Amino acid sequence: MNQPFHCGFVAVVGRPNVGKSTLMNALVGGKVSIVSRKAQTTRHRIHGVYTNDSHQFVFVDTPGFQTRHGGAMNRMMNRVVTQALADVDVVLHVIEAGKWSEADAQLLPLLPKTRPAILVVNKVDMVKDKSSLFAFVEKIMAQHAYAAVVPISAAKGFQLDALRTEIARHLPEGEPMFEEDALTDRPVRFIAAELLREKIFRLVGDELPYACTVVIEQWEETERGVNIAACVLVERDSHKPILLGAGGGHMKRIATEARQDMVKLLDRPVHLDVYVKVRKGWSERESALRELGYD
Numbered sequence: 001m002n003q004p005f006h007c008g009f010v011a012v013v014g015r016p017n018v019g020k021s022t023l024m025n026a027l028v029g030g031k032v033s034i035v036s037r038k039a040q041t042t043r044h045r046i047h048g049v050y051t052n053d054s055h056q057f058v059f060v061d062t063p064g065f066q067t068r069h070g071g072a073m074n075r076m077m078n079r080v081v082t083q084a085l086a087d088v089d090v091v092l093h094v095i096e097a098g099k100w101s102e103a104d105a106q107l108l109p110l111l112p113k114t115r116p117a118i119l120v121v122n123k124v125d126m127v128k129d130k131s132s133l134f135a136f137v138e139k140i141m142a143q144h145a146y147a148a149v150v151p152i153s154a155a156k157g158f159q160l161d162a163l164r165t166e167i168a169r170h171l172p173e174g175e176p177m178f179e180e181d182a183l184t185d186r187p188v189r190f191i192a193a194e195l196l197r198e199k200i201f202r203l204v205g206d207e208l209p210y211a212c213t214v215v216i217e218q219w220e221e222t223e224r225g226v227n228i229a230a231c232v233l234v235e236r237d238s239h240k241p242i243l244l245g246a247g248g249g250h251m252k253r254i255a256t257e258a259r260q261d262m263v264k265l266l267d268r269p270v271h272l273d274v275y276v277k278v279r280k281g282w283s284e285r286e287s288a289l290r291e292l293g294y295d
């Protein structure tokens with residue numbers, strides 16, 4: 001007799017920069033959520049989907065939970081985290097091996113009491129003395145009734161099968177929700193916008209990316225390929241020249257690298273035009289955020 005199929009939602013939470021996006025991409029096996037060295041590059045809930053013979057895992061990536069900075073943007077981000085946890089089958093609480101901070105502890109009260117949470121200790125490749133991890137993990141396990149603890153390295157692909165097996169134990173019986181080869185339920189144009197935003201994060205100085213968002217203004221599929229017009233919204237007039245760089249050189253490099261990724265994503269030639277517009281105070285106005293698609 002065939003085994004029943006299992007399918008469920010898996011939330012990935014953790015303070016900024018612990019490696020949530022890297023982990024989700026490694027588990028799903030495709031580039032879905034953007035990865036960057038800077039904190040808080042993920043503003044959206046993103047579903048990544050992984051399907052094998054017996055299980056479908058639907059991953060929910062969340063923004064880094066944080067309380068350090070005020071503002072409408074952060075209130076909204078923390079609300080997204082809470083919402084993401086309310087309706088899932090299992091939660092992965094991702095932390096960094098050997099590093100437990102106040103920001104990690106602040107997530108504990110948000111972990112659902114009625115749903116299993118797995119403590120995922122990432123970046124174990126960075127720890128020389130692995131035996132030191134026992135005492136580290138023990139202290140954290142005492143603070144929440146975790147269903148399991150799995151040490152991993154998302155970047156090196158270490159112990160990912162063990163983690164999948166542990167997650168699978170908590171997925172309920174049910175038919176698959178997505179096509180077998182689906183990576184994400186987000187439209188490709190959203191991912192294309194994220195690819196451009198990722199390049200801004202990688203190539204522009206420290207503060208500016210936090211004041212940027214990307215809106216895809218035009219998306220035209222032709223026989224020759226896809227024509228895309230993207231607009232980068234910035235907070236202040238002074239941001240514009242920084243983003244553009246001397247003679248527009250900076251933006252040219254950002255657009256070139258983003259276009260190369262878009263070609264890979266769409267598997268077709270891409271023509272990309274990028275504009276920069278100033279829209280004052282966009283990150284402070286929740287209504288403006290909604291308008292721009294940050295629900």
Ligand SMILES: Nc1nc2c(ncn2[C@@H]2O[C@H](COP(=O)(O)OP(=O)(O)OP(=O)(O)O)[C@@H](O)[C@H]2O)c(=O)[nH]1
Nearest residue numbers: 017018019020021022039040041042064153154155
């Ligand atoms: N050494 C090591 N570095 C890792 C590992 N996993 C992730 N990283 C690095 O940690 C940094 C942050 O990774 P992200 O995946 O962007 O972290 P995140 O938690 O999604 O960050 P936010 O979007 O800010 O919440 C990146 O530079 C990754 O390359 C790992 O297993 N080992």
